[in-house]
Every structure is written in structure tokens, then in C-alpha cells.
Amino acid sequence: MPRNPHRSHIRQLLPVALILLSVAALCWWASPVSYSAAAANVAPSVSISSPTNNWYFPHLSDISVTADASDADGDLSRVEFYQVSRGFVTLIGTDTTAPYGVVFEDAAGPNTYGIHAVAYDNAGLKTTSATVTVAVEYMPPIAQLASPANGAWFPAGSDITLTTQTDLRDGRIKKIEFYHSGPSVSGGAGIIGTATTAPFSFVWQDAPAGTYTLFVRTYDEAGLFNVASRNISIAVGEGHTALNNVSGRVAEHDGGPPVAGATVTLTGGQSGLPYLIRTTTTDADGRYNFAGVERHYNYVTDTHHPDFAFQQVPVFGLQDLTTDVTVNVSAKRKVQPAPAPGAPTQAWASFYNSPDNGADGVTLIALDGQGNVITTGRTSSLTDSSNVTTVKYDADGRQLWSATFDGAAKYIDFARDIAADAAGNVYVTGSTYGGRSVDYDYFTVKYDADGREVWRKIYNGPINMADAANALALDASGNVYVTGDSLGNGAG
CATH class of the missing domain: 2.60.40.10 (Immunoglobulins)
Known part of the structure; x- marks a missing residue:
């Protein structure tokens, strides 16, 4: 078989082709490749927006706690709110939707709370806010002695009732203890008794003779106590007869x-x-x-x-x-002016001082058939604004009696006229304040010859407005006539 004249040439070229192919393959596998790395998750941000740092609240307040929270590269899944008190961390509540907030209910005092929030994003990252501190104040309840009166005196061996006036403030009263400091306590304070139910009173039985200072101590349900700021002094037995x-x-x-x-x-x-x-x-x-x-x-x-x-x-x-x-x-x-020729000389002078030592003034005067002088006018009172007091003097200026008219409203009373009849009875009329619903009314009062009140009458006009008695008259049959001003409805 004849030889291919080109075979040797092909054999010579084959290694070169293989080498070129290998180089090309190597060049293909060595081509550069670029990759994009995944972005890192950013944690959310959160801060307490209310309450304000170092704010004060009353006992058992419901404190609104809110936070500003967001996530730059995703969504928030929830915000948790915590309070820290005396080393203990307690979850207040969780909110999953904006605006984020919860209510810290019945925050009790006296205490200081640290409040913070924790925000979680949808990838599980979390951020804790700075802490806001709030204080909750607490004022324990207090009671004061209402009776006996300060300076009161009792016979030795008396049963003395002690009553209180309470102010619950921020708590409830569990008990009230009654104390006294006296000769049997050797300079200290001794407990008399305890009351555990309203109205919180106690009877001190068979109180021994001595002078005492009384006070109370009030306890709340948590055992905190408050001591009354007002003490009451009393005397038992001794001293009252030391004139x-x-x-x-x-x-x-x-x-x-x-x-x-x-x-x-x-x-x-x-x-x-x-x-x-x-x-x-x-x-x-x-x-x-x-x-x-x-x-x-x-x-x-x-x-x-x-x-x-x-x-x-x-x-x-x-x-x-x-x-x-x-x-x-x-x-x-007093500088006495020289009397005019034939002028009368002063026979007597008398003075009346009302029991409360206030301003007193005579406005009217009358004479009866026996030569006695009767005056009436306004007298001041510690409990009322003013009353009407009538005073009778004999012919020598000696006071025989005094009688005071005090209206039902215990406010302002004033006299407008006075008269006396042949039997020595005295009649006074004027105005008395009856209250906001009726305004001023007429009053007329009758006293017998010895100053005892016989009767009193009140007249209220047709529309409960101001009525003012101006004059009084008597007839021979003993009838009394009073006239004055009275607001009506405009019919006549």
C-alpha cells in the first residue's frame, strides 16, 4: 500500500495543534469571575419619647410610655417596654404597630423607676434605648384629732371619747393609734388604744387625773405611718377647781x-x-x-x-x-365741753359688749311705760356675720337683760324698728338673710318684760327675692303691724 506523502507532515503539526489547544483551554479556565456579596443587616433605632426624664407622678398613676422606633433597611417586628425597680426588671408591655406605646398602670410609690424600650427588626436584630427615670411620690394617709376640744376639762375617772378627721391622701387607713403624754408616761408617749374601722374613734375609759397631750398615729395598708401635726391638750380632774x-x-x-x-x-x-x-x-x-x-x-x-x-x-x-x-x-x-345754760346733764352711761368682743352698735331706742330704756342694734359674732341684740336698762342705767336674734341662715341680720307696749313687752322688726334661694326676709320678734322670746315670725315675699321691713306699729288690742319693701312679679 503506498504511503501517504502528507502523513509525516501531519505528524509534525499535531503536537503544535495540541499545544495550542491546551494553551487555549488554559486561557479559558483562567478568565476572571466577579461575585456580589450580600449587604449587612442594620440594627433598628429606638428612644423613649415620654415620659420626660426625672419626671414626678402621684401614687398609683397610669403612666403613658411611648417610644420613637424605626428600621432603616427593613421592618420592625415589635417594641418591648420594661421598668426597673429595686434591681428587678419587669416587662410593662409590647406593641407591634406604630406609634409604639404602652401604659404603666398603677405605678406605686414611694419609688423610682427606670424605663427603657427594646426594638426588634424582622431579621431578629434588637436595640435597647437609653433609660428614662421617673419618681412616683406617696403621701400616706393622715388623721387629726377632732375631739375633745383643745383645753377641755374632764372630771377624774371620765370616759373620754376621742374622734378623728381623716385625709386618705394616697392610701387606705389600716389602723389609727391614740396616744397621750402625761404623768403616767414619765415624759414619754403612751398608747391609749387603737381603732381599725371607720369612723376611727376610741373611748378612753376611766381617765386618771392629770394634764395630757393627745395625738394619733395613722398606719396605711403597707405599714407606713404618719403622725398627726396637731396635738390637743386636756386636763382631767386636777386644776379645774384651782380658782x-x-x-x-x-x-x-x-x-x-x-x-x-x-x-x-x-x-x-x-x-x-x-x-x-x-x-x-x-x-x-x-x-x-x-x-x-x-x-x-x-x-x-x-x-x-x-x-x-x-x-x-x-x-x-x-x-x-x-x-x-x-x-x-x-x-x-375725756374733754367735756362746758354745758350750755339750762342744758340737761348726763344722768348715767351704760355699755354693752357682745360675747365675741366684736363691733357692736345701737341703731334704735325705745321707752316703756315704767321709764325703762330699750336699745337694739347689730352685734358681731364669730360664727355669724352679725346678729340683732336688744338690751333693756332700768331708769338708773342698770342693765336688766339682753336678748339676741340670730336668723336661720346664721348670716346677716339687722333691725329697722322697735316698740314697747304698756305691759313691758318689746317688739323688734328688721331683715334677716334666709339664704341664696330666698334672699332677705322680714323678721319680727317679741320679748316679754323679762327678755324671754315669746315668738318670732318670718315673711318671705312672693318671688323669694329681697324683702326689707321698715316700720312697726302696735294697737290697743295687741296686734302688730309691719310694713316695708318686698320685690314682686310686677303685677301691681
């Missing part, structure tokens, strides 16, 4: 000539006790004395004389009268 003298001298000036015949009135009273009113006159040396004045009285001495103007009126507060009290009052002589 004292209130004496003094009325002079024209300090060390000057005495004022003889001056009227001196001692007025006293203590809450829960009757007023003590006594009147005397100074002797030739200007001296006066009130004997047997009891302890624990507020009292005032007042002086009057037709020829002298007294420069000072000594006023004494609550006295613990262990010794006699001496009062000196100076006076100056």
Missing part, C-alpha cells in the same frame, strides 16, 4: 390718779365651754378684782367710764392660771 383672781387698777395714766366707778367686764370662753361674763366696778382707788376664775379659759378684760377714754384694753390668750393675774389699765380724761 384664781384676775385683778387690776384703772388709772388716768401709769402711776396716775385712780379712776373710781369704772365698769370692768371680764369675758371668757373656751371651745366646748360656756362663756364666762362678769361685770364689776372699780373702787375709790381704781381697783377691781374677779375672784374664782377657772383655768383653761380665754378671757378679755374691758373697761368703760363716761368720763375717761381708756388707752389700752389688755387681752389675754389661753391662760394656765397657776397664779393670780394683775392688770393695769391707763386712761385719759
